[in-house]
Amino acid sequence: MIRLTGIARTFLVGGEEVHALKAVDLAIAHGEYLSIMGPSGSGKSTLLNIIGLLDRPDAGSYELDARNVTALSDDELARVRREKIGFVFQFFHLVPRLTAGQNIELPMVLAGIDPAERRTRLTRLLAEYGLEERAGHRPDQLSGGQCQRVAIARAMSMGPTVILADEPTGNLDRHTGQEVLSVLERVHHNGGTVVIVTHDPEIGARSHRRLRMLDGAVVADEKG
Amino acid sequence: MRFADLLNFAWQVLRGSVSRTLLILLAMGIGVAAVVVVTALGEGARLYVANQFGSLGSNLVIVLPGRSETSGAMPGVLIGKTPRDLTLEDALALGRSHAIRRFAPLIIGAGDVRAGGRSRETPVLGSTSELMDIRHMEVAQGLFLPQGDPRHSQPVCVIGAKVASELFGSRTALGDWVRIGERRFRVIGILAAQGQSLGFNTDEIVIVPLAAAQALFNTESLFRILVEAKSREQIAAAKADVEEIVRLRHEGERDVTVITQDAVLATFDRILRALTLTVASIAAISLAVAGILIMNVMLIAVTQRRREIGLLKALGATGGQIRLAFFTEAMMLALGGAAAGLVVGELGRSLAVQLYPTIPFQAPWWALIAAPLTAIATAVLFTVAPARRAARLDPVQALSRR
Numbered sequence: 001m002i003r004l005t006g007i008a009r010t011f012l013v014g015g016e017e018v019h020a021l022k023a024v025d026l027a028i029a030h031g032e033y034l035s036i037m038g039p040s041g042s043g044k045s046t047l048l049n050i051i052g053l054l055d056r057p058d059a060g061s062y063e064l065d066a067r068n069v070t071a072l073s074d075d076e077l078a079r080v081r082r083e084k085i086g087f088v089f090q091f092f093h094l095v096p097r098l099t100a101g102q103n104i105e106l107p108m109v110l111a112g113i114d115p116a117e118r119r120t121r122l123t124r125l126l127a128e129y130g131l132e133e134r135a136g137h138r139p140d141q142l143s144g145g146q147c148q149r150v151a152i153a154r155a156m157s158m159g160p161t162v163i164l165a166d167e168p169t170g171n172l173d174r175h176t177g178q179e180v181l182s183v184l185e186r187v188h189h190n191g192g193t194v195v196i197v198t199h200d201p202e203i204g205a206r207s208h209r210r211l212r213m214l215d216g217a218v219v220a221d222e223k224g
Numbered sequence: 225m226r227f228a229d230l231l232n233f234a235w236q237v238l239r240g241s242v243s244r245t246l247l248i249l250l251a252m253g254i255g256v257a258a259v260v261v262v263t264a265l266g267e268g269a270r271l272y273v274a275n276q277f278g279s280l281g282s283n284l285v286i287v288l289p290g291r292s293e294t295s296g297a298m299p300g301v302l303i304g305k306t307p308r309d310l311t312l313e314d315a316l317a318l319g320r321s322h323a324i325r326r327f328a329p330l331i332i333g334a335g336d337v338r339a340g341g342r343s344r345e346t347p348v349l350g351s352t353s354e355l356m357d358i359r360h361m362e363v364a365q366g367l368f369l370p371q372g373d374p375r376h377s378q379p380v381c382v383i384g385a386k387v388a389s390e391l392f393g394s395r396t397a398l399g400d401w402v403r404i405g406e407r408r409f410r411v412i413g414i415l416a417a418q419g420q421s422l423g424f425n426t427d428e429i430v431i432v433p434l435a436a437a438q439a440l441f442n443t444e445s446l447f448r449i450l451v452e453a454k455s456r457e458q459i460a461a462a463k464a465d466v467e468e469i470v471r472l473r474h475e476g477e478r479d480v481t482v483i484t485q486d487a488v489l490a491t492f493d494r495i496l497r498a499l500t501l502t503v504a505s506i507a508a509i510s511l512a513v514a515g516i517l518i519m520n521v522m523l524i525a526v527t528q529r530r531r532e533i534g535l536l537k538a539l540g541a542t543g544g545q546i547r548l549a550f551f552t553e554a555m556m557l558a559l560g561g562a563a564a565g566l567v568v569g570e571l572g573r574s575l576a577v578q579l580y581p582t583i584p585f586q587a588p589w590w591a592l593i594a595a596p597l598t599a600i601a602t603a604v605l606f607t608v609a610p611a612r613r614a615a616r617l618d619p620v621q622a623l624s625r626r
């Protein structure tokens with residue numbers, strides 16, 4: 001349901017071209033649990049941003065759920081992103097003035113879902129991610145692990161096709177990292193598609209499909 | 225995004241940075257309050273002047289000797305004539321006009337007024353019984369000047385309230401005698417206290433019949449003729465009639481000046497309106513300054529909230545939604561500031577009323593509408609640039625920085 005063909009992305013840095021992605025071909029099926037590893041600067045985040053429709057490729061085509069999304073307008077992209085993509089970031093990116101509950105609700109608010117429906121979904125999400133007691137707390141009153149759980153609940157709130165996590169444990173201690181990872185794995189167990197960018201070989205080993213990137217290209221793709 | 229959610233989102237932002245919000249509200253509020261107060265002062269002054277003119281009498285036409293305008297050549301000089309005096313006969317001739325309801329010839333001089341042991345220098349007016357109605361005077365005790373042929377007079381007078389109390393103290397003045405110069409007058413009436421009106425205080429005058437004043441000041445020439453037109457519409461006709469009648473009596477010479485209360489009032493009205501508008505526009509500049517402040521704060525907000533804006537986009541917000549969020553925030557600030565400004569302006573207005581109770585301070589309706597509208601318009605206008613910048617923010621870059 002995700003099919004990238006010949007995706008390339010080039011940045012201009014100080015007049016010089018940096019080839020962040022060089023003709024990447026990649027297909028991700030529904031329900032896959034996939035990790036992307038590789039040295040810093042190899043293009044992992046760029047790839048994730050393109051899959052997440054936050055960035056546009058300079059060449060190649062992208063098909064998401066059998067729809068070509070390469071040439072959509074910005075507003076259409078925003079709508080597709082809202083419906084089908086769930087992002088989880090290394091630095092959580094919660095809105096500091098909003099409570100955990102309000103942060104989780106944010107995508108539903110942007111989508112214009114009515115408050116009653118939002119409340120049911122929120123109650124369910126809070127229970128699912130063990131955040132019932134934290135719903136009224138602001139991010140600065142939460143631990144790193146709790147923040148990331150809020151971020152995952154937020155990413156899941158619209159029932160997305162795929163969860164994209166860019167180094168979700170990179171800013172957490174080992175134990176909390178494990179905890180967050182198990183939350184993401186539960187998403188996978190419940191049938192969700194999960195893509196994790198990570199530096200941690202242990203996390204990579206736990207995933208069911210491992211990509212290795214180097215200099216903007218996928219150099220290894222192992223399953224099992 | 226639902227409207228209620230949009231409001232709530234903006235409200236959270238405003239509540240999240242209290243000092244910033246208060247600062248903008250203050251700036252907006254000051255601007256709106258300044259416009260309201262300034263226009264209230266200007267309008268108050270205008271109404272005050274209008275009332276003062278109204279208290280002089282209604283549909284008033286004033287005839288004074290001499291030509292004040294320099295129109296055409298100088299026929300008087302060529303023929304070798306000096307301007308003729310305005311006489312009682314001129315005044316009586318005005319009775320022919322159908323546009324004129326009544327008229328009162330007027331002589332003014334200063335007299336030494338004595339009663340008992342006390343004496344006082346006051347303005348002495350010589351006129352007829354019509355003066356009371358034309359000038360809207362009121363008699364507190366007794367009667368006004370008697371009606372009758374103005375060429376003959378009885379030795380009676382009507383005195384102002386203050387003159388009465390100063391000359392007679394607690395004694396009853398009515399029926400007693402006062403001496404003006406070498407003549408004696410019986411007090412037949414005391415004017416109701418009216419106070420100052422356009423620099424002329426009716427509490428401090430003595431009114432005697434015209435013929436008595438003529439004898440007292442040894443003059444035939446009138447100071448003014450006060451004419452009341454039959455209606456507002458007849459003012460122009462009354463003026464034309466006066467000019468024509470006097471011209472015929474003065475051998476074709478236009479040697480009097482006829483001014484209408486309307487024309488004078490209209491001039492004052494124009495000047496004061498222009499003045500109000502001018503100071504209001506100056507006050508409105510403070511609103512523009514508040515708008516620039518909003519723009520600055522919003523631009524800073526775009527930079528400070530880069531990550532948040534990037535996040536909203538990653539969560540599926542369109543550029544339009546981001547813009548709308550900024551405009552909502554600005555609108556709330558403008559509305560809050562305008563409301564605060566209207567309240568503060570009203571407080572300022574009532575303070576002015578406390579200090580000067582005689583002046584009817586009242587912000588005109590157009591200012592009460594224009595000031596908040598200007599606040600909202602500037603807020604929206606100055607948010608265009610920040611909102612656009614926010615909507616165009618690249619989410620990848622916004623999110624990649626810590």
Ligand SMILES: Nc1ncnc2c1ncn2[C@@H]1O[C@H](COP(=O)(O)OP(=O)(O)O)[C@@H](O)[C@H]1O
Binds near residue numbers: 018019
């Ligand atoms: N917005 C950008 N502007 C310029 N260069 C960029 C930008 N984003 C990424 N790059 C460059 O592209 C390459 C890949 O970056 P990235 O995808 O962030 O790598 P990774 O996530 O694997 O560390 C790097 O050389 C990086 O410097």
Ligand SMILES: [Mg+2]
Binds near residue numbers: 044045046
């Ligand atoms: Mg990266």
